[in-house]
Amino acid sequence: MEKWLDPKTVAIWILVVLAVIAILAVSFVKLVRINFKRMVENRLKESRMKLEYQKNLLESGIVVQEQERKRIAADLHDSLIGKLTILRLKNQTEYNREQIDLLLGETIDEARRISHDLSPPMLEFIELNELLEDMITPWKKFLTIHFYTNIDTTATINQNLKIQIARITQELVTNIYKHSGASDVCIQLKTTKTNLALVVRDNGKGFDYEEAKKGIGLQNIELRMVYLRGSHKIKSSSKGSTAIITLNHLQFGNQ
Template identity: 50%
Template sequence: MEKWQNPEVIAFWIAIVIVFIITLLFFVIRILHSGYKRMTEANLKENSIRLDHQKKLIETNLHAQEKERMRIAGDLHDSLIGKLVVIRMKSQIGAAVAELDGLMEESIAEARRISHDLTPPLLEYSKIQELIEDLLNPWKQKLKIIYYTDIRTDIDLPATSKIQLIRVVQELLVNILKHAKADTVYVHLRHTEKCLTLAVKDNGCGFDTSQLKKGLGLNNQELRMQYLNASHKVKSSPGKGTTTIIATII
């Protein structure tokens, strides 16, 4: 009998093979376990970062809502209520009907403006391009606004999406008026069957985007972008104005 045919030799090599396979499986399992553990830890860390970011955005939204309530309360108190008090006083001292009628007309216009700021009229039945145009009209008293559209579809946006886009434009105009030192604003709306793109550009002082810090306004815009499932980009440099581009898939 050949030596390799000896049962003891065969058993010995079988034992070696089994030990090798077990050792190999052990290391494979260890490597897989280690990889899974690292992947799990990375996912947990990413989820934690995402949750913290969402928490900050929610806090920002709450602050923005409170700020908006205070602004509306201020408008009601300082503007509308003030006008009504004047009307009451003039009525008590017997002011002319024509004068009272003029003051009432101003009060109605102010109430309409405040109501429009809260929710644009006929929101569900108006196209987004019409709503943005209505929003821009009062701003033309303070800025030269050039508004042009490229509408290639009859598809309408949900009312919730319309109001978010309008709020974005409002915030951009407020920022331009407060910080940009601009006198001209270009607003371009492009709406096709597949996507909607909105670009707002000013000729103001611009800024270094690498130094951009996320304040209340920018965080609030980011929250609106998430709600719209949209992406946005801010392009600017000192002395060359600022352009904000928003794009979303329909």
């Protein structure tokens, strides 16, 4: 009988094969467990990072709200109340109908501006492009602003969405005026039956986005975009900066 046909030899080979299979099976199970553990750890890490990111955005939102309250309080105190005080003094000391009428007109305009900043009037009846045009008009004293629109007239934009887009545009234009040194700004608004796109471009000196995104201004924009469930991208170079915002406006309904 051949040696390899010997029952003992066959038994040994069977044991060797079984041992190899067992080792491979144990190694495979360990490998699967290691990969599964690594996957769970990565997901936990991503979850922690996401929670930390949301926490930072929430804190930024609180700071932004507080700054907005202070700005409104300053407007009321320094501008509106100041004009009313001057008006009262003039009325008590040297009554001059023309001066008082002029101060009254300025006070009414100031009250209207503050009220408009808080909540634009007739929001349900004004279109988004009209709201943006109204918002950027005061900035035309300081910047050359080109405003282009491509509007699907069948699209109905939610009121709250209008406010958020207007606030984002206002934040972008304010940052351009304060920090970019730009002279020209191009704003493009496009709406379709389902989507909305906003592009704001300037010819300024640019900025370091990684550094700037730590600031309240860009965090405010990012916070609003998280709320709007849209996407945004900001590109900057020495020739200027471009902000691109896109979202599906249907997810907010029609009112």
